[in-house]
Amino acid sequence: DVKVTQSSRYLVKRTGEKVFLECVQDMDHENMFWYRQDPGLGLRLIYFSYDVKMKEKGDIPEGYSVSREKKERFSLILESASTNQTSMYLCASSFGGGFGETQYFGPGTRLLVL
Amino acid sequence: SQQGEEDPQALSIQEGENATMNCSYKTSINNLQWYRQNSGRGLVHLILIRSNEREKHSGRLRVTLDTSKKSSSLLITASRAADTASYFCATASNAGNMLTFGGGTRLMVKP
Numbered sequence: 001d002v003k004v005t006q007s008s009r010y011l012v013k014r015t016g017e018k019v020f021l022e023c024v025q026d027m028d029h030e031n032m033f034w035y036r037q038d039p040g041l042g043l044r045l046i047y048f049s050y051d052v053k054m055k056e057k058g059d060i061p062e063g064y065s066v067s068r069e070k071k072e073r074f075s076l077i078l079e080s081a082s083t084n085q086t087s088m089y090l091c092a093s094s095f096g097g098g099f100g101e102t103q104y105f106g107p108g109t110r111l112l113v114l
Numbered sequence: 115s116q117q118g119e120e121d122p123q124a125l126s127i128q129e130g131e132n133a134t135m136n137c138s139y140k141t142s143i144n145n146l147q148w149y150r151q152n153s154g155r156g157l158v159h160l161i162l163i164r165s166n167e168r169e170k171h172s173g174r175l176r177v178t179l180d181t182s183k184k185s186s187s188l189l190i191t192a193s194r195a196a197d198t199a200s201y202f203c204a205t206a207s208n209a210g211n212m213l214t215f216g217g218g219t220r221l222m223v224k225p
Contacts, residue, residue, distance in 0.1 A: 040217070103159065
């Protein structure tokens with residue numbers, strides 16, 4: 001079974017802090033994704049990566065950066081956390097090849113920024 | 115940006131009844147997928163239907179796709195309390211690796 005893990009289920013941070021969310025997948029997937037999920041807004045893509053050290057902006061990249069130094073790990077960084085970044089963050093991975101392959105999701109990290 | 119829109123937004127049924135959720139989308143797709151999300155958890159892939167397919171089954175799930183109407187439906191037969199969750203459709207366009215998710219249908223199955 002594909003396993004996608006996220007470093008924390010719940011996280012509380014202060015405004016202005018630098019926040020790291022880690023995601024690891026064990027299926028040698030080329031593609032990895034970070035979404036945020038907010039009530040009424042559905043899932044919105046923040047960043048994705050199709051290979052090591054490669055990254056592409058999604059729909060809402062402002063205030064975020066990412067890092068993919070190893071194939072299995074994709075990190076989301078909030079450089080200076082703000083209260084409007086309080087959300088549920090979901091990581092996903094998929095095989096390469098394009099055309100929207102099935103995505104496998106981690107359990108999510110619920111982030112609260114005070 | 116959301117391409118898929120689910121209908122209804124919320125659905126409440128009794129155990130044993132069938133649940134039908136619909137998804138409409140705007141642009142041409144390569145495939146359409148349905149996911150389930152239990153409260154506070156990640157999404158779980160249920161079924162994928164390609165643009166050249168019209169119907170697909172998986173256990174108690176039946177998915178139909180009508181590309182002329184740009185719509186899909188997910189039918190869960192003989193529902194159980196454990197089916198209580200949010201259900202999302204996601205569309206894959208003919209370019210790129212990204213799925214676009216709809217806003218979801220919240221299904222409650224009462225025992």
